[in-house]
Amino acid sequence: MSLLTVSGLTKRYSRGGKTLTAADDVSFHVEPGETLALAGPSGSGKSTIARLVLRLIEPDGGRIEFEGGDFLALGGSALRARRARLQMVFQDPLAAFNPRATVARVLDDPLRIHGIASRAERPRRIAALLERVGLAADLAPRAIHEISGGQRQRVAIARAIATKPSLIVLDEAVSALDVSVRGQILDLLLDLQREQRIAYLFISHDLGVVRAIAHRVILLDAGRIAESGDARAVIDTPRSAIGKALVAAAPRLNRNRP
Ligand SMILES: Nc1ncnc2c1ncn2[C@@H]1O[C@H](COP(=O)(O)OP(=O)(O)OP(=O)(O)O)[C@@H](O)[C@H]1O
Ligand SMILES: [Mg+2]
CATH class of the missing domain: 3.40.50.300 (P-loop containing nucleotide triphosphate hydrolases)
Structure with missing residues (x-):
């Protein structure tokens, strides 16, 4: 099928x-x-x-x-x-996300909304997602508008794969x-x-x-x-x-x- x-x-x-x-x-x-x-x-x-x-x-x-x-x-x-x-990645993540949100927040949302990880587990999950898409863990507290276009698109991909x-x-x-x-x-x-x-x-x-x-x-x-x-x-x-x-x-x- x-x-x-x-x-x-x-x-x-x-x-x-x-x-x-x-x-x-x-x-x-x-x-x-x-x-x-x-x-x-x-x-x-x-x-x-x-x-x-x-x-x-x-x-x-x-x-x-x-x-x-x-x-x-x-x-x-x-x-x-x-x-x-069924996830999505669009051309412009600045338009898709709140530009003032932090990278951590953007990745925390799907984990929380879909009940994938507990509050205590989520920081570790976020770090693992960042690592998987080739981003340093210290990017987590940065705002979406502060990072480069390529980094933003990696964050968008990390968010898309967060829910498997x-x-x-x-x-x-x-x-x-x-x-x-x-x-x-x-x-x-x-x-x-x-x-x-x-x-x-x-x-x-x-x-x-x-x-x-x-x-x-x-x-x-x-x-x-x-x-x-x-x-x-x-x-x-x-x-x-x-x-x-x-x-x-x-x-x-x-x-x-x-
Ligand atoms: N909300 C809307 N209201 C009216 N017409 C629309 C709307 N959205 C898209 N269209 C029209 O539907 C057609 C297809 O648009 P669509 O955005 O799907 O094209 P596309 O292949 O993605 O183009 P592009 O390569 O420019 O992104 C176009 O003629 C467009 O003007
Ligand atoms: Mg189009």
Whole structure:
């Protein structure tokens, strides 16, 4: 059984009397320990799909099955409990967290809210999480706005893994980082996936990054799936018009080609 199965997912927005279909009959699955990338031009519906899967917004149609259950049917405490297994990392942790909160506080919250560790145990857990993502323990009392973008993204990853998720949705999680920091964060994600068999729904407009990290890729065009398959096969030999256009517009990919 797949970890996540999305079928016929549809989300419409009305804008100035017109209807825009941001996700149009989208179906896919994610297997345990797998990275599925969603790529496509700006406005193609990547973040809409991420937000639907996380239930930050509700769909107009379709089904989401997560860990064998109807995710859209969950509410209240059942939803909260299941959410521990489905975490997220966004592009800008400064927007996701209270910038004045300390690193310790950001990591303490999920441990407390999901009842993962007692008050006495939590400092040790926080130190272990920081160590796991390659951060020094003395970062714990620092405020989120005082640390670097790369350190913040490591804190966001530490927070995401705190609840032992089976799936993490990453929406442009490395896009704002410079190239060397981006490489380090991608390596960390790969290590965590190997260790903990976490699946990633990895959203990026950067086909070079997708090719490096994803097993499979879905290319979106105006809310619809234009093409999908093995990440390297799709990126090296795109068949859809949007795939060809995206590859042609990706300079780093072209340089790597013979
Ligand atoms: N809350 C909203 N209200 C109205 N329209 C929206 C809303 N959110 C997204 N849209 C529209 O839905 C479409 C898909 O947006 P979405 O943010 O999912 O694209 P995206 O692929 O993530 O783009 P980007 O690469 O720029 O992040 C766009 O046309 C966008 O303008
Ligand atoms: Mg987006």
